[in-house]
Amino acid sequence: MSSPLTGYLVVAALLFSIGLAGALVRRNAIMVLIGIELMLNAANLNFIAFWRYSPHPEALTGMMFAIFSIAVAAAEAAVGLGLVIAIHRHTGTTDLDKMNRMRG
Amino acid sequence: MGIMFYLIAAITLAGALAAMTLKHLVHAALAVTVAFAGLALFFLNLDAQFAGFAQILVYIGAVAILVVFAILLTRGSELPKDGVFSRTWFVGLPVAAGIFAVLGWAVIASSKALPSDAPTPAVNVHDIGVALVGRYVLPLEILALLLTAATIGAVMVALHEKERAK
Amino acid sequence: MIDQTTSLTPQAASTAVGILWLIPAVPIVASGVIALLKQPRRKLSATLAIGALSFSLLLAIFAFVHVVSNWAAGAATRETVNFTWFQFGNSAVDLGWILDPLSAIMAVMVCFVGLLIFIYSTGYMAHDENFTRFFCFLSLFAGAMLGVVIANSILLLFMCWELVGLTSYLLIGFWYQKPSAAAAAKKAFITTRVGDIFFLLGIVWLFAQTGTLLFYNHGSGSMEGLALGGLLTQHAALGLTAASAIALLIFAGAAGKSGQLPLHVWLPDAMEGPTPVSALIHAATMVAAGVYLIARVYPLLSAGMPLTASGDAAGTTTALIVVTWIGAATAVFAALVAVAQNDIKRILAYSTISQLGYMMAGLGLGGVAVGMFHLITHAFFKALLFLGAGSVIHGCHEEQDIRRMGGLKTQMRATFLTYAVGMLALCGFPLVFSGFWSKDAILEAAHNSAYIKGPYYLLIFGAVLTAFYMTRQVSYVFFGKWRGHGHPHESPRVMTVPLAILALFAVALGAIGTPAWPWFRAFLEGHAASIDIHTLFEADFAKLLATSTVIVFLGLGLGWLLYGNKSPKPEEPDALEKTAPAIWAALRDRLYVDELYSVTVIAFYYRWASVADWLDRRVWGGIVAAVAWVFKMSAQFNRLLDMHGVDGTFDKACEELSTGGGIVSRVQNGRAQTYLRILAFAVIALAAILIWSVKP
Numbered sequence: 001m002s003s004p005l006t007g008y009l010v011v012a013a014l015l016f017s018i019g020l021a022g023a024l025v026r027r028n029a030i031m032v033l034i035g036i037e038l039m040l041n042a043a044n045l046n047f048i049a050f051w052r053y054s055p056h057p058e059a060l061t062g063m064m065f066a067i068f069s070i071a072v073a074a075a076e077a078a079v080g081l082g083l084v085i086a087i088h089r090h091t092g093t094t095d096l097d098k099m100n101r102m103r104g
Numbered sequence: 105m106g107i108m109f110y111l112i113a114a115i116t117l118a119g120a121l122a123a124m125t126l127k128h129l130v131h132a133a134l135a136v137t138v139a140f141a142g143l144a145l146f147f148l149n150l151d152a153q154f155a156g157f158a159q160i161l162v163y164i165g166a167v168a169i170l171v172v173f174a175i176l177l178t179r180g181s182e183l184p185k186d187g188v189f190s191r192t193w194f195v196g197l198p199v200a201a202g203i204f205a206v207l208g209w210a211v212i213a214s215s216k217a218l219p220s221d222a223p224t225p226a227v228n229v230h231d232i233g234v235a236l237v238g239r240y241v242l243p244l245e246i247l248a249l250l251l252t253a254a255t256i257g258a259v260m261v262a263l264h265e266k267e268r269a270k
Numbered sequence: 271m272i273d274q275t276t277s278l279t280p281q282a283a284s285t286a287v288g289i290l291w292l293i294p295a296v297p298i299v300a301s302g303v304i305a306l307l308k309q310p311r312r313k314l315s316a317t318l319a320i321g322a323l324s325f326s327l328l329l330a331i332f333a334f335v336h337v338v339s340n341w342a343a344g345a346a347t348r349e350t351v352n353f354t355w356f357q358f359g360n361s362a363v364d365l366g367w368i369l370d371p372l373s374a375i376m377a378v379m380v381c382f383v384g385l386l387i388f389i390y391s392t393g394y395m396a397h398d399e400n401f402t403r404f405f406c407f408l409s410l411f412a413g414a415m416l417g418v419v420i421a422n423s424i425l426l427l428f429m430c431w432e433l434v435g436l437t438s439y440l441l442i443g444f445w446y447q448k449p450s451a452a453a454a455a456k457k458a459f460i461t462t463r464v465g466d467i468f469f470l471l472g473i474v475w476l477f478a479q480t481g482t483l484l485f486y487n488h489g490s491g492s493m494e495g496l497a498l499g500g501l502l503t504q505h506a507a508l509g510l511t512a513a514s515a516i517a518l519l520i521f522a523g524a525a526g527k528s529g530q531l532p533l534h535v536w537l538p539d540a541m542e543g544p545t546p547v548s549a550l551i552h553a554a555t556m557v558a559a560g561v562y563l564i565a566r567v568y569p570l571l572s573a574g575m576p577l578t579a580s581g582d583a584a585g586t587t588t589a590l591i592v593v594t595w596i597g598a599a600t601a602v603f604a605a606l607v608a609v610a611q612n613d614i615k616r617i618l619a620y621s622t623i624s625q626l627g628y629m630m631a632g633l634g635l636g637g638v639a640v641g642m643f644h645l646i647t648h649a650f651f652k653a654l655l656f657l658g659a660g661s662v663i664h665g666c667h668e669e670q671d672i673r674r675m676g677g678l679k680t681q682m683r684a685t686f687l688t689y690a691v692g693m694l695a696l697c698g699f700p701l702v703f704s705g706f707w708s709k710d711a712i713l714e715a716a717h718n719s720a721y722i723k724g725p726y727y728l729l730i731f732g733a734v735l736t737a738f739y740m741t742r743q744v745s746y747v748f749f750g751k752w753r754g755h756g757h758p759h760e761s762p763r764v765m766t767v768p769l770a771i772l773a774l775f776a777v778a779l780g781a782i783g784t785p786a787w788p789w790f791r792a793f794l795e796g797h798a799a800s801i802d803i804h805t806l807f808e809a810d811f812a813k814l815l816a817t818s819t820v821i822v823f824l825g826l827g828l829g830w831l832l833y834g835n836k837s838p839k840p841e842e843p844d845a846l847e848k849t850a851p852a853i854w855a856a857l858r859d860r861l862y863v864d865e866l867y868s869v870t871v872i873a874f875y876y877r878w879a880s881v882a883d884w885l886d887r888r889v890w891g892g893i894v895a896a897v898a899w900v901f902k903m904s905a906q907f908n909r910l911l912d913m914h915g916v917d918g919t920f921d922k923a924c925e926e927l928s929t930g931g932g933i934v935s936r937v938q939n940g941r942a943q944t945y946l947r948i949l950a951f952a953v954i955a956l957a958a959i960l961i962w963s964v965k966p
Contacts, residue, residue, distance in 0.1 A: 079258050
């Protein structure tokens with residue numbers, strides 16, 4: 001690893017994969033949302049790392065991106081969890097294997 | 105790549121793994137909180153203090169709590185009888201592995217092109233504030249709109265159910 | 271005294287020959303009109319037929335007068351109208367008609383006798399319900415016969431010949447509900463057909479050799495010198511020339527129609543038809559058609575006959591020898607059988623056959639004039655005899671067996687007198703009756719023939735028999751006591767007047783054929799005739815007269831001796847039978863000719879018919895059935911192929927497609943995680959593609 005950036009990027013990639021694995025594999029809808037949060041966080045890490053080692057950090061591009069991402073992620077988590085609760089009220093379960101009303 | 109890096113990396117990754125594999129949902133929520141904390145530490149390590157503290161405030165302070173609330177409200181504290189992993193987990197795992205392979209390969213392949221070192225950025229909160237209302241005022245306003253819409257949406261989703269329940 | 275093939279100079283067509291075609295056409299058209307009448311209309315149909323034939327008679331008389339006036343001026347008539355019907359390759363099929371003394375006199379005879387018989391039929395068939403059909407057929411027959419008479423093309427002659435045969439069939443089988451009548455009609459048709467096959471062969475051969483169908487065509491006709499010369503050089507089998515062979519083939523056809531041995535068997539059975547039919551067709555005209563045909567093709571028969579310097583015959587040809595012998599044999603054979611018959615019409619039928627034999631012998635020995643003269647006189651007195659027989663049958667309430675008649679000379683005076691005239695004419699009673707002169711001419715020719723000896727004696731014997739059986743018949747019918755049932759009555763005037771007219775001619779016609787004034791021969795041969803009474807007193811003639819008188823009185827005497835005023839009961843055997851029962855039986859059974867045919871020819875045909883039937887049913891039918899079976903099997907196979915092969919594959923394919931669709935649609939299981947997985951996988955794939963495509 002000739003650059004410290006590489007380490008950060010690898011960690012971010014790993015974090016992303018773990019988050020994706022969880023989102024794809026877990027049964028509970030809430031766990032899927034947690035996995036999605038993890039993925040978003042991994043992306044944030046990527047941004048900040050690239051900002052730190054960028055030639056013009058005073059442009060603050062990476063930082064801004066990460067901040068906005070955090071804000072949007074929070075909003076998305078709120079709405080998503082609200083939906084999960086609504087579904088739970090409707091069908092009595094949060095098991096994704098059982099939810100096939102979108103079946104075509 | 106100091107020892108700090110490896111330590112923080114270990115914490116974050118352990119927390120993430122734990123979150124994805126633990127059976128008990130509340131334990132998983134707590135584990136993911138640890139992962140968030142680790143990430144905040146990463147940001148601090150990378151001289152992005154504002155992002156780090158924002159991370160702590162929003163993710164740990166709001167999202168994690170929200171998750172716990174959701175678990176509580178959906179009776180997730182009970183252990184599910186069919187198991188925590190989907191019936192077809194063997195399909196999802198290789199896909200995720202594949203994603204990691206691609207990403208990892210991309211990183212390693214481009215490692216030569218990455219800068220080896222850079223000076224510490226001289227950025228303070230004042231600069232961030234100026235940037236926010238200066239250069240990035242439009243995204244800021246749109247974000248405000250988005251947050252408003254999200255709030256209203258969440259309330260409406262909850263409200264509908266209440267009315268039907270009656 | 272034999273006529274030669276004179277080459278007459280052709281003449282421009284006159285009006286007479288131009289309208290000649292109307293003579294047969296008008297009766298045929300009348301027949302057609304009668305056939306199309308909606309309901310049976312007796313008066314109209316009879317009027318049409320009689321009117322048409324009267325018109326034809328007028329035209330025939332007109333043509334005859336034209337020919338006679340030409341003859342009187344010393345010119346010979348041979349006018350033709352020929353036209354081509356169609357052409358094929360280099361050959362042409364020609365039709366045409368001819369006006370010469372022979373055709374003129376035949377046309378007049380046929381029309382006149384026919385007309386008298388038509389009038390007679392209106393009375394005879396008055397009670398028959400098929401009156402209209404009768405006159406339709408009669409008219410058609412008259413037209414066809416006249417067509418035969420005027421034809422200049424052998425093909426046209428054959429066509430009319432066949433039509434005559436057809437109408438004869440229709441008229442013999444007129445009362446077709448009677449099985450005997452239907453069988454008789456069939457027999458007539460088939461027997462004449464046998465003759466006609468040979469006739470057709472002769473026609474084809476003649477056409478092939480001479481290249482023309484016309485008899486006379488300004489030098490290129492088949493009866494004219496050029497063609498005949500060509501035929502004489504050709505040689506056929508058995509040492510015959512082509513001319514003789516063709517002539518014999520044509521004679522076979524004539525033999526069928528004119529009832530010569532061995533094709534005579536149909537004539538007696540043809541008596542099943544109504545009596546006017548017997549009179550017209552089987553006495554006067556149709557059977558005479560054969561004789562007329564031989565007269566027409568006489569140049570062919572006599573071709574190659576060696577001639578002396580003065581033009582008389584110095585020999586004879588094979589064809590003429592055959593004709594003479596068959597004629598003579600027929601004459602004797604039929605006369606023998608006639609002796610033992612009991613049906614009034616059958617006696618007359620055998621008599622007709624016998625007289626036809628005389629005509630043929632006359633043609634062979636003495637030439638056209640001799641044979642034709644006897645034909646003309648015979649037409650009148652035989653028609654008279656038949657019509658008289660019809661009158662007798664009518665008067666005896668449809669009785670035809672002579673053993674059940676008798677004493678009619680007082681009950682049916684008019685019929686008796688006219689019948690007696692006819693009978694004496696037939697026997698050849700000397701000097702007064704025409705039959706004497708015509709038969710005498712034949713006997714004279716037979717006697718004088720240096721080359722064919724035998725027929726003279728046969729003909730003499732035949733003459734004796736003729737007188738004998740006619741006396742027998744007349745005795746049975748008119749003399750003695752009435753042996754039938756009911757009361758006989760005389761026939762109405764419409765029937766007796768024609769009888770009287772015919773009787774008149776039976777006497778008067780003799781005048782034109784006597785040696786004193788040989789008008790008939792002169793007319794036919796185209797030279798002048800002088801009246802010379804002295805010929806009657808020449809030594810030759812006296813000898814002949816003596817012989818004939820002896821013959822006739824011998825026959826008459828024998829007949830009167832055995833049968834004369836006696837009145838045997840119907841159950842008693844005949845007087846002759848008592849003396850010679852075996853011979854009588856053989857004669858009564860017509861010398862077993864029919865039985866011979868039935869055993870040989872007919873049996874042979876039955877055998878072949880059953881073979882053909884077997885062949886048709888088993889072999890051809892089997893083949894057809896096998897082919898049908900093959901088709902059925904292949905159809906079944908096709909059906910199976912279609913059902914399982916085509917439908918099966920197609921249906922299976924659709925099923926698989928459907929199932930496949932079902933399987934593939936399981937991807938859309940409605941679960942968000944599945945969709946996410948697919949998304950992530952797609953991203954990997956896309957990234958891989960992009961990376962690999964960018965990689966240098």
